[in-house]
Amino acid sequence: MGGNSPSRRIRADAERSTARILEAAETVLAEDANASLERIADAAGLARATVHRRFASRTALLDALAGQLSERYLLGLSEARVKTAPPVIALHRLTEIVFDLKLSHRFAVQLTSALTPAVLDGLDLLFARLRDAGAITVADPAWCRRVYLALLHEVHDLPADSPALASSASSATGDETEAKISLLVRTALGALGGSRDATALALNG
Numbered sequence: 001m002g003g004n005s006p007s008r009r010i011r012a013d014a015e016r017s018t019a020r021i022l023e024a025a026e027t028v029l030a031e032d033a034n035a036s037l038e039r040i041a042d043a044a045g046l047a048r049a050t051v052h053r054r055f056a057s058r059t060a061l062l063d064a065l066a067g068q069l070s071e072r073y074l075l076g077l078s079e080a081r082v083k084t085a086p087p088v089i090a091l092h093r094l095t096e097i098v099f100d101l102k103l104s105h106r107f108a109v110q111l112t113s114a115l116t117p118a119v120l121d122g123l124d125l126l127f128a129r130l131r132d133a134g135a136i137t138v139a140d141p142a143w144c145r146r147v148y149l150a151l152l153h154e155v156h157d158l159p160a161d162s163p164a165l166a167s168s169a170s171s172a173t174g175d176e177t178e179a180k181i182s183l184l185v186r187t188a189l190g191a192l193g194g195s196r197d198a199t200a201l202a203l204n205g
Helices: 006-031 037-044 048-054 058-079 087-104 117-132 141-156 169-173 176-191 196-204
Strands: none
Touching: 006 037, 006 048, 006 058, 037 048, 037 058, 058 087, 058 117, 087 117, 087 141, 087 176, 117 141, 141 176
């Protein structure tokens, strides 16, 4: 059967419309978390019936957004090379990736269901490697991960003129995002028992 068969075209059309719906949902729900499927359909430029065909309920749509973000978290873990890179460097790179995702998925990052067991396992592996490398002393990777995620949200929401950011070396360049990344990595490592000297050496070495 040829590559332009009707069934292939139908599947391609369905994939495109699904992508449009998810993109529109991310934008609309970031502005109004209670927005209806009808409003999302309007933002996507699609008939409401099309949205309801793809997603039978609001729950189904939220599950799809969480699933999409989970896949990107997993890709981020791979890009950060949490299994093989020097662990502090991997933590810094992963933090850069997550900050980017928080900008592009402002609604979905609030969905805890995006943190699937596979994502949590990847984070726990990174913190176990940080402990084994002597960058931190806390023994429980799951606790380290919870501390990191809590700090991530707090640091991300800091205003640009926060004194906490002024203490970051990256603040001298005027790069607010890089200053936040540096602050988060240093704070997380310090909170988990890493020495200041070891953290500075790992980040600057």
